[in-house]
Amino acid sequence: MVKVAGIQMSCTADPAANLDKTIERIKQAAAKGAQIVCTQELFTSLYFCDEENYDNFRLAEKIPGDTTNTLCQLAKQLNVVIIASLFEKRTQGIYHNTTAVIDADGTYLGKYRKMHIPDDPAYYEKFYFTPGDLGFKSWKTKYGTIGVLICWDQWYPEAARITSLMGAEILFYPTAIGWATDQDDATNDEQYNAWQTIQRSHAIANGVHVVSVNRVGLEQDAKMKFWGGSFVSNPFGSLIYKASHDEEEVFVVDVDTSKTNHYRTHWPFLRDRRIDAYQPITKRFIDE
Helix, strand or coil, X not given: CEEEEEXXXXXXCCHHHHHHHHHHXXXXXXHCCCCEEECCCCCCCCCHHHCCCHHHHHHCECCCCHHHHHHHHHHHXXXXXXXXXXXXXXXXXXXXXXXXXXXXXXXXXXXXXXXXXXXXXXXXXXXXXXXXXXXXXXXEECCEEEEECCXXXXXXXXXXXXXXXXXXXXXXXXXXXXXXXXXXXXXXXXXXXXXXXXXXXXXXXXXCEEEEECCEEEECCCCEEEECCCEEECCCCCEEEECCCCCCEEEEEEECCCHXXXXXXXXXXXXXXXXXXXXXXXXXCCCC
């Protein structure tokens, strides 16, 4: 059994305040028994990708760097694994949407750079982020083997499959996704349900738990409401926990990683894969 935690919260324009707030929330999670704690996407700032603004590059930082050093000390102090989503400055002119993984003894294990970069109204991520070039990753931590993907990666079964094949027992998705405030309720419901359903399908197809951690609150001059709704799914897609759409939450959930063996044995999707027939998946489109 592993106790996993998510930090669903709102952010401000003050990175130091956001970091302090997140540290306090991580301490709260640890006090509830959490062993692995995941932040939401880009937790040290507002979701700045709502506009193409060169000034926002000043928010980026080195990884490892000051923030990861602080979190390494915190992880060691609390004996927890920390999954921290940050804006990485790799070098001048090259930036990534990156998640750092820190083990419970304070060791920096490495980072995952977001592979799929969206470009939509109010989500102009291609302006800021170079696509990840480290490939998909999994890490053996004190409390289990975990995989990390980021937000837009959620929609791609290939990402979940490869990370699971690398040994991940739990997939974590730091996220920043919301509704335009001028949308009707039916559209909101459809979008949220699709977002949750696609991730639960990754849990089923791969026989792993999924933990998705979203931000909450109004940003972008109240034009975008981040929909919260963070959740934990078991390896057959059943919801173990679902957060509210409006409130900040520190949730801690028991995850039984032995369920992976149970579901993979009784529903042997990995056994029956036809890896000899999957070469076409590497093509952009198959023309007749």
